[in-house]
Amino acid sequence: MSAREFNFDGLVGPSHNYAGLSFGNVASFSNVKSASNPKLAALQGLAKMRALAQRGFGQALLPPQDRPNFRLLRSVGFTGTDAEVLSRAAKEAPVLLACAYSASPMWTANAATVSPSADTADGRTHFTPANLNNKLHRAHEHTQSARALRAIFKDEKHFAVHDALPGTPAFGDEGAANHTRLCSTHGDSAVELFVYGRSEFDVAVPAPQKYPARQTLEASQAVARLHGLSAGRTVYIQQNPDVIDQGVFHNDVIAVGNANVLFYHEQAFADTANSLEQLRQAMDGVGAKLNAIRVDTAQVSVADAVASYLFNSQLLSKDNGKMALVIPHECQENAAVAAYLQGLVASGDAVDELIHFDLRQSMRNGGGPACLRLRVALTEAEVAAMHQGVVMTETLYHTLVAWVEKHYRDRLEPADLADPALAIEVHTALEELSRILGLPGLYDL
Numbered sequence: 001m002s003a004r005e006f007n008f009d010g011l012v013g014p015s016h017n018y019a020g021l022s023f024g025n026v027a028s029f030s031n032v033k034s035a036s037n038p039k040l041a042a043l044q045g046l047a048k049m050r051a052l053a054q055r056g057f058g059q060a061l062l063p064p065q066d067r068p069n070f071r072l073l074r075s076v077g078f079t080g081t082d083a084e085v086l087s088r089a090a091k092e093a094p095v096l097l098a099c100a101y102s103a104s105p106m107w108t109a110n111a112a113t114v115s116p117s118a119d120t121a122d123g124r125t126h127f128t129p130a131n132l133n134n135k136l137h138r139a140h141e142h143t144q145s146a147r148a149l150r151a152i153f154k155d156e157k158h159f160a161v162h163d164a165l166p167g168t169p170a171f172g173d174e175g176a177a178n179h180t181r182l183c184s185t186h187g188d189s190a191v192e193l194f195v196y197g198r199s200e201f202d203v204a205v206p207a208p209q210k211y212p213a214r215q216t217l218e219a220s221q222a223v224a225r226l227h228g229l230s231a232g233r234t235v236y237i238q239q240n241p242d243v244i245d246q247g248v249f250h251n252d253v254i255a256v257g258n259a260n261v262l263f264y265h266e267q268a269f270a271d272t273a274n275s276l277e278q279l280r281q282a283m284d285g286v287g288a289k290l291n292a293i294r295v296d297t298a299q300v301s302v303a304d305a306v307a308s309y310l311f312n313s314q315l316l317s318k319d320n321g322k323m324a325l326v327i328p329h330e331c332q333e334n335a336a337v338a339a340y341l342q343g344l345v346a347s348g349d350a351v352d353e354l355i356h357f358d359l360r361q362s363m364r365n366g367g368g369p370a371c372l373r374l375r376v377a378l379t380e381a382e383v384a385a386m387h388q389g390v391v392m393t394e395t396l397y398h399t400l401v402a403w404v405e406k407h408y409r410d411r412l413e414p415a416d417l418a419d420p421a422l423a424i425e426v427h428t429a430l431e432e433l434s435r436i437l438g439l440p441g442l443y444d445l
C-alpha cells in the first residue's frame with residue numbers, strides 16, 4: 001500500500017513561556033525565567049509549516065492546549081474563582097503555576113507514539129498518547145493530547161487512539177521522540193525502533209547518574225503490545241546513559257531516522273554494534289537495507305550536537321529519491337556542525353538538501369524541528385478519513401497568522417503568568433481557534 005508521511009506540528013500557544021522546568025534539558029534550564037515572545041514563537045512555527053507544505057510535504061498541525069490548566073491547580077488545593085486560584089498559586093507555589101502554564105505541548109513529538117496501519121495487527125493506525133510522567137509540567141498533557149487526536153482521527157475503522165500508559169515511573173513514556181520507523185518507503189511494513197533510557201525491572205541495564213532517563217524499556221514494550229506490532233519487526237535499543245548525562249534527554253536529540261536511513265551520533269547508543277546488527281536483521285525481514293549515517297565525535301562533539309540540535313532535524317523523503325534535512329539556524333552557526341553538513345550534502349549519500357528555519361523561540365526551551373512535529377504515515381483512504389481542518393494550506397496559514405496577530409502578546413515575563421487577563425486571553429483565542437479548525441468539541445473549556 002502506498003502512504004504519505006504527514007508531519008503534525010504543534011501550533012505554539014498564546015502563553016508560550018520559559019519556566020526552566022526541565023531538569024536534564026540544558027536549554028530549558030539555561031533560559032530559566034527569561035522573557036518569551038509568544039507571537040514570534042507561533043509565527044516561526046507557522047512559517048516552517050507553510051514552507052514545508054508549499055514544497056509538497058504532507059503538513060498538518062496539532063492545536064495548542066488550554067492554559068493554565070485550572071484542573072491541575074484545583075486538584076492540588078487552590079480554590080475559589082479562577083482569579084483567586086491564580087493569585088494564590090502565584091504567591092504560594094509559583095512553580096506549580098508555571099507547570100499549569102507550561103508551553104510544552106507545542107513539542108508534539110512527545111504527544112504520542114504512532115504506528116501506521118502497515119505495521120499493526122488490525123491494519124489500523126494506532127496512537128498512544130505519552131504519559132510524560134517524568135515531569136510534572138508535562139504529565140498533565142496526555143488527557144488533552146488524547147482528546148485532540150480522537151477529534152482528528154475519529155474514524156475507528158481506520159484509527160485507534162489508546163489511553164496513555166499508567167502514570168508511574170515504570171512506564172515513563174515520552175512518545176515519538178524515542179521511536180522511529182525504518183523501511184523502504186512509508187507505506188511498507190516497517191521495523192519500529194524504540195530507544196529507551198533505562199529499565200525499571202532489569203537491574204543489569206545501566207542508568208544515567210546525573211540526569212533522569214525519561215523513557216523506560218517497559219513503556220516501549222507496552223506501546224508495542226497495544227499497537228499490535230509483530231515481535232520480528234520491533235527492535236529495542238538502549239540509549240547511551242552517558243549522553244543522557246550530557247543533556248540528551250530524548251533520543252531525538254542524538255539520532256533521527258527516515259525510510260531506510262538512520263542518522264546518528266557515534267555515542268548515541270549503549271551498544272552500537274549489537275544494536276545496529278539487530279536492526280539490520282529485522283530490516284532484512286521487511287526487504288529494506290539499513291543506511292546508517294554515523295557522525296563521529298571527532299566531527300561533531302556531543303556538546304555541539306546538543307547546542308546545535310543537528311540530530312533534532314527532520315529527514316524528509318523527496319520525489320527525486322533523496323532526502324532533505326530540516327535544521328534550525330543554530331546548525332549553521334556552529335562551525336563544526338556547519339562544516340559537517342557541507343560534507344554530508346557533498347558526499348552524494350541520501351541527504352542532498354538542507355532546509356533551515358529560525359526556530360529560536362522553541363530552541364530556547366530545548367525544542368528543535370523534530371520536537372515540533374509528530375509523524376503520521378497515512379494511506380490515501382486514511383488521509384481522506386482524518387479531519388481536514390488541521391491540514392496546512394495557504395488559506396489556513398493566512399487565517400492563523402491573522403489569528404495570532406490578534407490574540408498573542410509579543411512579550412511574556414514569568415510574573416505575567418499571575419495576570420488573570422492572560423488566562424482570559426488564552427481562552428478567548430482557543431475558542432476562536434476551535435471554530436477556525438472546525439473542531440467544536442476540541443477543548444473542555
Ligand SMILES: NCCC[C@H](NC(=O)CCC(=O)O)C(=O)O
Pocket residue numbers: 017018019020021022025028029102103104107109110138177249250365366367368371
Ligand atoms: N522534545 C522537546 C521537549 C522540550 C521540553 N521542554 C520543556 O518542557 C521546557 C519547558 C520550560 O522549561 O518552560 C522538554 O524538556 O520536554
